[in-house]
Amino acid sequence: MTRPTWQLAALLLAIPLLAIASASSAVAQESATAAERKVSVTIDDVPGVGIPTSERCDFDALARYAHELLAALTAHSVPAAGFVVEGNMCDEIPSERLGDLLGMWLEAGMELGNHTYSHPDLNRTSAALYKDDIVRGEGALRTALGQRNQPLRWFRYPQLHAGDDPAVKAEIETFLAERGYEIAPVTIDNQEYVFANLYAAAKEAGEEELMGRIVEAYLAHMREVFVFFEEYSVEVVGYEMPQVLLLHANALNADHLGKLLSMLEGRGYEFVSLQEALRDPAYALADGYVGPRGLSWLHRWALGKGMEIRMEPREDKYVRELQQR
Numbered sequence: 001m002t003r004p005t006w007q008l009a010a011l012l013l014a015i016p017l018l019a020i021a022s023a024s025s026a027v028a029q030e031s032a033t034a035a036e037r038k039v040s041v042t043i044d045d046v047p048g049v050g051i052p053t054s055e056r057c058d059f060d061a062l063a064r065y066a067h068e069l070l071a072a073l074t075a076h077s078v079p080a081a082g083f084v085v086e087g088n089m090c091d092e093i094p095s096e097r098l099g100d101l102l103g104m105w106l107e108a109g110m111e112l113g114n115h116t117y118s119h120p121d122l123n124r125t126s127a128a129l130y131k132d133d134i135v136r137g138e139g140a141l142r143t144a145l146g147q148r149n150q151p152l153r154w155f156r157y158p159q160l161h162a163g164d165d166p167a168v169k170a171e172i173e174t175f176l177a178e179r180g181y182e183i184a185p186v187t188i189d190n191q192e193y194v195f196a197n198l199y200a201a202a203k204e205a206g207e208e209e210l211m212g213r214i215v216e217a218y219l220a221h222m223r224e225v226f227v228f229f230e231e232y233s234v235e236v237v238g239y240e241m242p243q244v245l246l247l248h249a250n251a252l253n254a255d256h257l258g259k260l261l262s263m264l265e266g267r268g269y270e271f272v273s274l275q276e277a278l279r280d281p282a283y284a285l286a287d288g289y290v291g292p293r294g295l296s297w298l299h300r301w302a303l304g305k306g307m308e309i310r311m312e313p314r315e316d317k318y319v320r321e322l323q324q325r
């Protein structure tokens with residue numbers, strides 16, 4: 001019995017395909033077990049965002065959330081950087097209490113940077129007003145750092161909007177450099193804030209079963225996002241460079257950050273400072289994006305290299321539906 005020609009052709013084609021498939025799965029396995037994965041954890045909107053409504057103007061509640069968040073970071077030896085939005089502090093709390101909250105972060109060995117005073121959107125704000133807001137955001141922050149002989153070094157763009165016009169983008173970058181700032185990029189962008197807002201609402205309503213479901217969905221989403229960016233970093237820069245994760249100082253993380261950090265440890269991550277992550281040469285690549293979107297720096301580098309970008313996973317549909325309740 002002779003094989004029809006098409007079967008032989010299929011067999012011959014299958015051999016190199018199988019060889020390629022087994023080689024690429026070996027590569028995937030190798031990178032999945034790599035112990036040298038590094039991530040810098042950065043936490044925006046300090047002293048707090050995504051807090052149940054009834055606790056937003058309660059200093060003791062804010063201090064308790066900060067304490068829980070810092071305890072989880074400390075327990076997992078995470079040298080995190082927090083980014084302060086002084087205007088997030090409720091007017092009903094005396095302004096000097098902000099210094100107490102910032103002091104908690106610094107005493108726990110964390111770094112603090114500026115995230116503007118009122119979280120303006122650079123796409124909708126003049127460069128002049130945006131610069132004023134940066135300076136206004138330095139008040140209590142500079143004092144808290146100065147009391148501990150630490151410089152004010154880092155700046156994080158609200159919404160990761162870095163300028164939708166080349167002239168504005170360049171103007172703000174020059175202004176930041178002149179004031180001694182380094183821009184804190186983000187590579188692992190994600191939908192954590194969506195889960196955090198849902199969680200805060202469920203906590204406010206005392207819906208414990210729903211809170212548990214949101215936490216599970218949050219952790220599953222973050223795992224998916226990490227898998228995506230681990231592969232994407234290889235596509236864009238050729239290897240898994242140290243990542244910079246964006247999170248927020250919210251009730252969700254205060255209550256459950258330890259679970260996320262354990263998941264990352266399980267993926268082989270070591271937690272490093274922002275400075276250490278940024279030593280990797282990938283961070284010297286050109287940000288090739290001028291536009292309205294708040295993109296991961298991996299997308300910005302991809303665009304700088306003339307590549308097409310591939311977007312990270314969003315939250316599941318049912319999470320979006322919960323949001324619309």
Ligand SMILES: [Zn+2]
Nearest residue numbers: 044045158159
């Ligand atoms: Zn923010």
